[in-house]
Amino acid sequence: MTDAPRATSKTNPGRFFEDYTVGEVIRHGVPRTVGSGERALYHALYPARHALHSSDLFAQACGLGAAPLDDLLAFHVVFGKTVPDVSLNARANLGYAEGLWRRPARPGDTLRSESEVIGLKQNSNGKTGVVWVRTRGLDQNDAVVIEYVRWVMVKKRDEGSPAPETVVPALKGALAPSDLAVPPELTFADYDFSLAGEPHRLGDYQVGEIIDHVDGVTLEEAEHMMATRLWQNTSKTHFDGTMREDGKRLIYGGHVISMARALSFNGLANAQMIVGLNGGAHANPAFSGDTVRAWSEVLDTAETDRPGVGAIRLRLVATKDGSVGDLKGDDGKYLPGVLLDLDYWALMPV
Amino acid sequence: MTDAPRATSKTNPGRFFEDYTVGEVIRHGVPRTVGSGERALYHALYPARHALHSSDLFAQACGLGAAPLDDLLAFHVVFGKTVPDVSLNARANLGYAEGLWRRPARPGDTLRSESEVIGLKQNSNGKTGVVWVRTRGLDQNDAVVIEYVRWVMVKKRDEGSPAPETVVPALKGALAPSDLAVPPELTFADYDFSLAGEPHRLGDYQVGEIIDHVDGVTLEEAEHMMATRLWQNTSKTHFDGTMREDGKRLIYGGHVISMARALSFNGLANAQMIVGLNGGAHANPAFSGDTVRAWSEVLDTAETDRPGVGAIRLRLVATKDGSVGDLKGDDGKYLPGVLLDLDYWALMPV
Amino acid sequence: MTDAPRATSKTNPGRFFEDYTVGEVIRHGVPRTVGSGERALYHALYPARHALHSSDLFAQACGLGAAPLDDLLAFHVVFGKTVPDVSLNARANLGYAEGLWRRPARPGDTLRSESEVIGLKQNSNGKTGVVWVRTRGLDQNDAVVIEYVRWVMVKKRDEGSPAPETVVPALKGALAPSDLAVPPELTFADYDFSLAGEPHRLGDYQVGEIIDHVDGVTLEEAEHMMATRLWQNTSKTHFDGTMREDGKRLIYGGHVISMARALSFNGLANAQMIVGLNGGAHANPAFSGDTVRAWSEVLDTAETDRPGVGAIRLRLVATKDGSVGDLKGDDGKYLPGVLLDLDYWALMPV
Structure with a gap:
């Protein structure tokens, strides 16, 4: 077919730095109804065992109706929808802040995502810039299920284009206990x-x-790959083995988050619900063949106004070398065996 | 156990060419209730993102109730049931025609399959013959969900057995837009x-x-393998690594169809529902390690009588070499990098 | 972080031989609501095709409501919960007996497990002992879904600790047909x-x-790994590739059981429900790359009091070398190609 028409460009090229404006709200595509199938897959892909997300009866005894979907499952679904609009031309995922789980996602909920651009700063090299977005995951009633701030380094389309006005949002280094959205019906008074x-x-x-x-x-x-597809995350580096000489695919950072969180059951089985994400860094890339282990550091504890429900602030670290307690070298950089450094709040019986 | 009784032959040997009679209807075994678990797995195995199959709310806004199961999921379930009766002694899958999705499959439907033998033609070598079947997938109310014609080359049990009367069915090269079964409740009038x-x-x-x-x-x-098992397709070449020296398993052609269709979201996100299969060829076998890419050619467009709903006829080509627009060589044969050449109708907002 | 606090030991060290007392009932953690997602995954991971577990309509025609979950799915869920309390310091899984499926598990059921210690015997080396437990899987109404006896060899914490009184439970070599719990509503009178x-x-x-x-x-x-995680089985040998030089993980014996049972459809499609487990041995370990095949030997047949429902006692053998009919060598030990030797009762139309 030498006379084939040239391929046209209806595919999504992604947004470049110039395509973002502070205050704009991007409605992301492909809403998703999540259900018991997604839950089962989550339990097949990660050694997730927190009872509140595993058993309807346990959840009922805690004041909830049926067991909510795993908190990170909801996060990944919301995050995945942002990829075509935020990540395609991103060079780096720089950070997370002010992540709040506002209500548990339940089987049957339909989730969609919106992102508000809340900051822009061109880098001094003129080739890239930093974009801050506050993403909200909304359910079928337009109620916020999750929200979080993420910032990424994005390529400019044209190095010569003028820099936008710099807007750097003021973000909390960590959420205060009073910021957390504890489900009003939750109780650990009769916790088993x-x-x-x-x-x-x-x-x-x-x-x-x-x-x-x-x-x-x-x-x-x-x-x-199954996990990342399930979240409808389309970033090609996770799927296309021709992008690296060794054929390996760069593993979605969220896969490591979920693996580490699930592993942390052993020692933190009662840190039942994630309700806040203070910050996080994907310290080093993960590849197939790496063996993920995890350790946690207790950063803070707090009370809540729900019966028997306390909050624990944890640093969750995933490694590929089995080290425990070591995070950064003398140069302030993450050690090469560290994959993830996550700072979150969870709810736990007092 | 040298005195063990000899193994008996209760296993299914499959049908040979002599075992088919024009007009016979084969009732295939193992009906299957499909649900949200199958949907979630489909989304984990393929980067499927068409909103109509992802979101109950989006489907409702299009006049449907809950989101139907992906059209190819229903096809694979119906197809898989035919394998023990049609494919076990097949040497080649020669073609598809007149594929019609008559009603969307929904979670909770129970699907079974029947195949009517509509053609027979012994090959001149006397060793094999071509069998044409029209397969129908039926739901719990015996309503047709999908039907399609497939023809395969099947071994004879006995080369000396007489040839049957040749019957070659008259098949449409392509379905006309008026052949398509557009769901009567479908509307794209308020398409988002x-x-x-x-x-x-x-x-x-x-x-x-x-x-x-x-x-x-x-x-x-x-x-x-997970995909092919999920469709209860038992063809041993897809699972048994001892059949090839390199240990690889021949990948079910339908896996490539679903992968290519899902990849085609990027550029054809609004080709929401597959309603017709005009033809298709598995041009070359696929194996693990191959990187599948896809391109589409617009073959035709048409109107329908539903509000805002048009039809688009597409050639969907999967490759393992990333080529675009090239299909066959000067010898008329598929190029070695082409895996799939599929011709289908989909519904799209006008 | 050279000044990091030392890691504390909140993780589960598992029980040692000294930690068991005859008569004690261990309530295992992490109840699990099972549903259509688990069913779909089971069908993706194993070539399971028994119609009673595949089709709601077929199950209804057999007097059951919706299709029950695969019998081994329920077994694995119940078994998995016992691992943190029974298997972590086990050196060997020695046997099964008196396994009874008392009622089919259905989508929506919440399963939990309890194990009663019914036997203890210290080994003559003073380093290990044998622990017998009768495990019961209970549903949301505390009704027994499954029960079975398992015995394992467990390490002692302290070789010098005194031996407990030896209690060896009297176990049936095989269940009698009258022991089996045939669902009272089951009928194969109109079996298709x-x-x-x-x-x-x-x-x-x-x-x-x-x-x-x-x-x-x-x-x-x-x-x-996906299968074993789905059952929330946490035994690290199944997941951690650093435990062996070749990076392979020891495959959960239950994975081989389910694979062999599913393969046995071809020849035993009508052995619809597993209702009794007489005994079983994991003859040799299985690893990725092994090709599992299966053969069965008919050990007994019996009638039941349900219409058209008979019982068949089968030996199910899984191999990795394709041998058929050979089980043990002249030395009485399992041949190296044998993976599994299972003795069970199933229900089948007479």
Whole structure:
């Protein structure tokens, strides 16, 4: 077919730095109804065992109706929808802040995402800029399920285009306990520690304490690709083995987050619900064959106004070398064995 | 156990060419109730993002109730049931024609399959023959969900057995727009292009236009086997690594169809529903490690009698070499990098 | 962080031999609501095709409501919950007995597990002991869904600790047909053999008959890990590729059980429900790359009091070398190509 018409360009080229304006709200495509199928896959892809997300009865005993979907499942679905509009020309995922789970996602909910551009800053090299967005995941009633701020480094389409006015949003370094959205119906007053799988309550954890979660999981291409597709994340580096000489695909950072969080059950089984994301860094890339392990550091604890419900602030670190407690070198950079450094709030019985 | 009784032959040996009679209707075994679990797996195995199959709300806004299952999911389930009766002794899958999606499959439907033998022709070598079947997928009310014609080359049990009377069915080279079963309740009158993920409507596509879908997915053994099992397709070449020296398994052609269709979202996000299959060829086998890409050619467009609903006829080509627009060599044979050449009708907002 | 606090030990170290007392009932953690997602995954991970577990309509025609979940799916969920309390320091899984499926598990059921310690015997080396437990899987109404006895060899924490009183439970070598819990509503009076996929009824099988199930499936790391995680089985040998030089993970024995049972459809399509587990041995370990095949031997047949429902006792053998009929060598040990030797009762139309 030498006379074939030239291919046209109806595919999505992604946005460049020039395409963002502070205050703009981007409505992301492809809403998704999530259900028991997604839950089962989440439990097949990660060793997730928190009882509140595993058992309808346990969730009912905690004041919730049916078991909500895993908190990170909802996060990944919301995040995935932003990729075609935010990540395609991104060079780096720079950070997260002010992540709030406002209501548990339940089977049958339909989630969609919107992102408001809240900051822009061109880099001094004139080739890239930083874009801050506040993304909101909305359910079928337009109620916010999750929101978070993310900032990414994005390529400019044209290096000669003028720099926009610099707007750097003021972001909280960490959420205060009072910022957290504890579900009003939640109670841990009749919490069954034996069914939950561990006896440790909030009072058993000390600020500064480090927990080695011991277990390791070796990553597989088929698994991380299935996970990433399930979130309808289209970033081609996760799927296309021709982009690297060794044929490996760069693993979606969220896969490591979910793997580490699930591994942290062993020692933190009662940190049932993630309600706040203070910050996070994908310290080094992960590839198939890496064996992920995790450790946590207790950063803070707090009370809430719900019966028996406390909050614990945790640093969750994923590694590929089994190290525990070491994070950065003398140069202030993450050690090469560290994959993830995440700072979050979870709810736990007091 | 040298005195073990000899193994008996209760396993299914499959049908040979002599076992088919024109006019016979074969009732295939193993009906299947499909649900949200199958949907989630479909979205984990393929980068499927068409909003009509992803969101109950989007489907409702299009006049449908809950989101129907992906059209190819229903096809694979119906097809899979025919394998024990049609494919076990097949040497080649020669073609498809007159494929019609008569009603969307929904979570909770129970699908079964029947195949009517509509043609027979012994090959001149006396060793094989061609069998044409019209397969119908039926739901719990015996309503036809899908039907299609497929023809395969099947081994004879006994080369000396007499040839049957040759019956070659008259098949349409392509379905006319008036043949298509557009769901009577469907409307694209209030279609939300931003939620669908792309702005292109039927009028934006030109006959002859070629769309490079850009993205690539590298195939994995675990993924294609999970998909093929999910359709209860039992063809041993897809699962048994001892059949080839390199241990690779021949990938079910339908896995490539679904992968290519899902990749075609990028450029054809609004080609929401597949309603007709005009023809198709599995040009070359696919194996794990191959990176599938896809391009489409617009073959025709048409109106329908439903509000805002048009039809687009597309050639969907999957490749393993990233070529775009090239299909066959000077010898008329498919180029070695081409995996699939599929001709189908989809519904799209006008 | 050279000044990091030392890691604390909130992770589960598992029980040692000294930690078991005859008569104690261990309530295992992490109840699980199972649904259509788990069912779909089961059908993606194993070539499971028994119609009773595939089609709501077929199940209804057999007197059941919706299709129950696959019997082994329920078994794996119940078994998985026992791992943190029974298997973490186990050196060997020695046997199964008196396994009874008391009621079919259905989508929406919430399963939890309890294990009663029914036997203890310290080994003569003083380093290990044998622990017998009777595990019960309970649903949301505390009704027993499954029960079975398992015994494992467990390490002692302290070799010098005194031996407990030896208690060896009296276990049945095989369940009698009258022990089986045939669902009271079950009927095969109107059984549709063509939909079931094979014509063979109980009367067609002879005691001593061996059936070669023919098909083979090559195992993949991603698949067995997804399966094992789905059952929330946390045994690290199944996930951590650093535990062996070749990076392979020891495959959960239950994965081989389910694979062999699913392969046995070809020749035993009408052995619809597993209702009894007489015994079983994981003869040799399985690893990714092994190609599993299966054969069955008919050990017994019996009537039941339900219309048209008979029982068949089968030996199910999984191999990695394709051998059929050979089980043990002259030394009485399992041949190296044998993976599994399972003895079970299933229900089949007479």
